[in-house]
Amino acid sequence: MSSNNLNLTLKVWKQKNSQDKGQFETYQVKDISDEMSFLEMFDVLNEKLIAEGKEPVTFDHDCREGICGACSMYIDGKPHGPWLANTVCQLHMRAYKDGDTVTVEPWRANAFPVIKDLMVDRSAFDRIIQAGGYISVNTGNAQDANNIPIEKQLADDSFAAAACIGCGACVAACKNSSAMLFLSAKVSHLALLPQGAIERKTRVLNMIAQMDAEGFGACTNTGACEAVCPKEISLTNIARLNQEYLLAGLTAEK
Amino acid sequence: MLNSKIPSGPLAEKWTEFKGHCKLVNPANKRKLEIIVVGTGLAGASAASSLGELGYKVKAFCFQDSPRRAHSIAAQGGINAAKNYQNDGDSVFRLFYDTIKGGDYRAREANVHRLAEVSGNIIDQCVAAGVPFAREYGGLLSNRSFGGTQVQRTFYAAGQTGQQLLIGAYQSLERQVALGNVDMYARHEMLDIVIIDGKARGIIARNLVTGKLERHFGHAILLCTGGYGNVFYLSTNAMGSNVTAAWKAHLKGAYFGNPCFTQIHPTCIPVSGDHQSKLTLMSESLRNDGRIWVPKKQNDNRRPNEIPEEERDYYLERRYPAFGNLVPRDVASRAAKERCDAGYGVGSSKQAVYLDYADAIHRYGKGEVNKRNLHNVSEEEVVKLGKEVVKEKYGNLFDMYEKITGENPYEVPMRIYPAVHYTMGGLWVDYELMTTVVGLYCLGEANFSDHGANRLGASALMQGLADGYFVIPYTMGNYLADDIMTKAIPTDHPAFVEAEKAVADRINRLMNIKGKQTVESMHKRLGKIMWEKCGMARNEAGLKEAIVEIQALKKEFWRDIRIPGSIEEMNPELDKANRVADFIELGELMCLDALNRRESCGGHFREESQTEEGEAKRNDEEFSYVAAWQYAGEHQWQLHKEALNFEVAKPTQRSYK
Numbered sequence: 001m002s003s004n005n006l007n008l009t010l011k012v013w014k015q016k017n018s019q020d021k022g023q024f025e026t027y028q029v030k031d032i033s034d035e036m037s038f039l040e041m042f043d044v045l046n047e048k049l050i051a052e053g054k055e056p057v058t059f060d061h062d063c064r065e066g067i068c069g070a071c072s073m074y075i076d077g078k079p080h081g082p083w084l085a086n087t088v089c090q091l092h093m094r095a096y097k098d099g100d101t102v103t104v105e106p107w108r109a110n111a112f113p114v115i116k117d118l119m120v121d122r123s124a125f126d127r128i129i130q131a132g133g134y135i136s137v138n139t140g141n142a143q144d145a146n147n148i149p150i151e152k153q154l155a156d157d158s159f160a161a162a163a164c165i166g167c168g169a170c171v172a173a174c175k176n177s178s179a180m181l182f183l184s185a186k187v188s189h190l191a192l193l194p195q196g197a198i199e200r201k202t203r204v205l206n207m208i209a210q211m212d213a214e215g216f217g218a219c220t221n222t223g224a225c226e227a228v229c230p231k232e233i234s235l236t237n238i239a240r241l242n243q244e245y246l247l248a249g250l251t252a253e254k
Numbered sequence: 255m256l257n258s259k260i261p262s263g264p265l266a267e268k269w270t271e272f273k274g275h276c277k278l279v280n281p282a283n284k285r286k287l288e289i290i291v292v293g294t295g296l297a298g299a300s301a302a303s304s305l306g307e308l309g310y311k312v313k314a315f316c317f318q319d320s321p322r323r324a325h326s327i328a329a330q331g332g333i334n335a336a337k338n339y340q341n342d343g344d345s346v347f348r349l350f351y352d353t354i355k356g357g358d359y360r361a362r363e364a365n366v367h368r369l370a371e372v373s374g375n376i377i378d379q380c381v382a383a384g385v386p387f388a389r390e391y392g393g394l395l396s397n398r399s400f401g402g403t404q405v406q407r408t409f410y411a412a413g414q415t416g417q418q419l420l421i422g423a424y425q426s427l428e429r430q431v432a433l434g435n436v437d438m439y440a441r442h443e444m445l446d447i448v449i450i451d452g453k454a455r456g457i458i459a460r461n462l463v464t465g466k467l468e469r470h471f472g473h474a475i476l477l478c479t480g481g482y483g484n485v486f487y488l489s490t491n492a493m494g495s496n497v498t499a500a501w502k503a504h505l506k507g508a509y510f511g512n513p514c515f516t517q518i519h520p521t522c523i524p525v526s527g528d529h530q531s532k533l534t535l536m537s538e539s540l541r542n543d544g545r546i547w548v549p550k551k552q553n554d555n556r557r558p559n560e561i562p563e564e565e566r567d568y569y570l571e572r573r574y575p576a577f578g579n580l581v582p583r584d585v586a587s588r589a590a591k592e593r594c595d596a597g598y599g600v601g602s603s604k605q606a607v608y609l610d611y612a613d614a615i616h617r618y619g620k621g622e623v624n625k626r627n628l629h630n631v632s633e634e635e636v637v638k639l640g641k642e643v644v645k646e647k648y649g650n651l652f653d654m655y656e657k658i659t660g661e662n663p664y665e666v667p668m669r670i671y672p673a674v675h676y677t678m679g680g681l682w683v684d685y686e687l688m689t690t691v692v693g694l695y696c697l698g699e700a701n702f703s704d705h706g707a708n709r710l711g712a713s714a715l716m717q718g719l720a721d722g723y724f725v726i727p728y729t730m731g732n733y734l735a736d737d738i739m740t741k742a743i744p745t746d747h748p749a750f751v752e753a754e755k756a757v758a759d760r761i762n763r764l765m766n767i768k769g770k771q772t773v774e775s776m777h778k779r780l781g782k783i784m785w786e787k788c789g790m791a792r793n794e795a796g797l798k799e800a801i802v803e804i805q806a807l808k809k810e811f812w813r814d815i816r817i818p819g820s821i822e823e824m825n826p827e828l829d830k831a832n833r834v835a836d837f838i839e840l841g842e843l844m845c846l847d848a849l850n851r852r853e854s855c856g857g858h859f860r861e862e863s864q865t866e867e868g869e870a871k872r873n874d875e876e877f878s879y880v881a882a883w884q885y886a887g888e889h890q891w892q893l894h895k896e897a898l899n900f901e902v903a904k905p906t907q908r909s910y911k
Contacts, residue, residue, distance in 0.1 A: 062492040068323040130432035134425035139304040146834035149393030160384035
């Protein structure tokens with residue numbers, strides 16, 4: 001049954017805009033129900049701040065059901081907080097005890113500049129997709145869908161990679177701010193399917209070049225990304241990416 | 255007055271006939287024509303990419319930080335198509351008929367037939383673009399069944415079908431961005447339509463990061479901005495989902511069609527307290543295998559597992575033996591409300607019913623035992639095997655339920671209750687998807703056209719992609735072919751200047767109220783009025799009260815809200831205030847429409863109009879029409895009626911018994 005007795009101390013990163021240096025602010029929240037989501041606890045905080053004539057905390061969020069990938073808080077040193085395979089919006093307050101202090105920061109990566117407070121600019125991910133994260137097929141008279149039979153296991157593996165929500169937790173968790181898990185999920189999703197295999201060489205080369213141009217770091221296979229991924233995207237995707245990259249590098253014509 | 259431009263000829267040939275004769279724009283001229291697409295969910299992303307491929311110059315706008323986050327992404331269960339891959343008697347006609355009947359005979363036959371015709375193309379297109387739908391061991395696509403139908407025509411990708419379809423459309427869109435055919439404006443919100451010489455010619459958009467207003471010209475404008483369920487505050491919509499773009503268009507002359515048609519989805523996680531910011535859907539696909547029940551005794555406080563089989567009331571199976579747990583959403587929602595109102599609800603709030611998987615787990619477990627040829631298997635082992643099967647089919651939904659409620663649905667039945675999910679109403683459009691403003695189109699959930707008074711499951715994804723991939727690329731030619739001599743209008747044209755000034759004035763006015771109440775608290779109050787008086791059941795007295803209350807709330811809002819921060823910065827409270835101000839005005843129109851429609855149909859249940867068994871009772875003599883409302887000044891609307899003619903699917907009392 002629910003209880004409404006959590007009193008917490010929040011240390012939250014406040015930064016007016018991308019130029020501002022930023023600093024931690026400390027807030028108290030009282031009478032938080034353990035049935036609330038973490039973001040609803042922030043709603044309570046913001047309502048209180050507005051009532052007091054203060055600036056609320058800005059953060060990205062939208063669907064609040066763990067699928068849009070907008071929410072992005074770094075909570076006590078972990079992207080998306082303490083629960084495994086979870087987004088911030090699905091984190092609920094029963095994860096905390098009365099009297100806890102919780103530290104909340106934005107994703108920190110050069111390629112994700114802070115817009116305000118906990119909100120960052122992740123448009124670099126869109127540009128990586130633009131570099132080749134698609135199958136070049138126009139809308140029109142595609143052949144009947146069942147004319148392309150696909151082995152169930154391949155389809156399942158492709159789906160598991162395509163489940164990536166593009167939140168950027170993998171980048172935030174990585175000491176090098178590498179985007180390899182994100183990129184490998186897209187390369188795997190498409191390369192595993194016969195429809196996507198045709199462009200596999202140019203795709204992987206162009207997407208990696210774009211990732212480098214955006215300022216993401218290199219991968220050293222520590223697996224921090226996989227550990228925090230809300231959709232449990234597997235590290236084997238990075239292995240597949242490396243294989244795709246090598247193959248493309250050896251055999252591509254340019 | 256209202257010309258729906260439905261082509262003449264037999265129903266099944268209208269679309270073919272239209273495509274054969276609609277005007278074309280030659281490739282050289284396409285390069286000179288600019289199109290604005292607002293919203294990048296399934297409808298917007300598929301339209302923007304398809305039009306970019308055709309060679310038009312496209313600008314696409316979304317308020318999210320990336321088009322990949324549009325709320326189409328949250329659709330769980332699936333997408334319908336009349337492929338008849340299962341050989342179970344499906345056809346274009348059946349999909350058409352089920353959709354018309356499911357919509358309680360309040361949708362346009364011609365539009366719905368076209369939707370059914372292109373449904374198969376959508377699946378082909380999505381597979382070609384790499385959408386990883388669920389497959390069988392033979393490598394072919396898998397199907398499941400959904401409410402309101404007796405065939406298996408739903409394609410799916412676990413419980414993440416919307417995500418996979420949106421990612422497919424998003425990737426096509428990003429490809430067009432890379433090719434230079436589409437310019438993408440993320441974190442931008444449309445705040446007005448610019449009309450020049452009676453035609454939509456541009457928009458005023460606000461860059462949400464800098465707060466600056468921008469002017470954008472287009473030969474034509476497409477609104478693909480989704481539904482307005484958040485007028486109820488609590489809904490399954492994303493926090494940012496809003497009516498603003500459609501509402502601005504309405505104020506500039508676009509009629510609003512059937513605003514009161516709202517879908518209350520039967521299987522959502524119940525409200526847990528006042529802090530609740532949104533509600534979470536549990537896919538309708540769960541009704542394939544789960545059984546819905548309440549105790550036979552009122553106010554039964556026993557735990558579900560302590561209530562023996564004979565003391566459970568499987569009320570959907572009891573009332574609707576033919577469709578059972580797979581009745582359409584409106585029917586299932588009302589039945590749940592009826593049981594809870596009568597005192598049979600469960601959980602601490604008593605506003606919930608059980609969705610139970612115990613039977614399904616047992617059945618699947620037995621199936622596995624047979625498949626694996628096991629012998630002397632204990633009951634625990636059967637249950638374990640069954641849970642594995644259920645996990646594969648619905649694992650992500652079960653996980654989500656556990657995260658939110660802290661209860662394990664593999665062990666105890668889920669508690670569910672209906673919640674606002676989708677809006678069938680929207681901007682009125684003709685067969686070509688053009689609104690009553692020339693050059694302004696509306697696609698997807700934002701328009702009113704295909705679902706009548708109730709949408710069947712797995713039809714929203716179908717409609718969004720049908721409109722964007724396969725309808726608009728044809729129908730736009732009819733308008734743009736006559737517009738090829740129009741040069742791009744410079745954005746210093748007085749109409750742009752005036753529109754921008756009006757937007758800036760409104761923002762200044764909002765910021766200068768400097769009152770005491772938060773936008774959120776006002777939104778909650780609006781939602782409460784709407785839910786109680788224009789929700790699952792409506793009556794004349796309640797609707798009249800609601801209109802008075804909403805008018806008062808509007809005055810209070812404009813007198814007493816407090817928005818922190820400033821205009822020229824990222825300011826989510828200001829964005830929200832802009833949206834809530836529009837929701838308040840829309841709420842009034844919804845109540846007015848519900849008041850006018852003195853019949854029950856689909857999701858619109860007027861208590862005064864029900865059968866002896868408590869089912870929705872239509873009044874075809876008086877209300878077989880689309881209510882298209884024209885804005886005529888504050889609190890004033892004029893009603894226009896588009897008569898609905900059913901040549902093929904003759905209206906009957908819907909029966910799912």
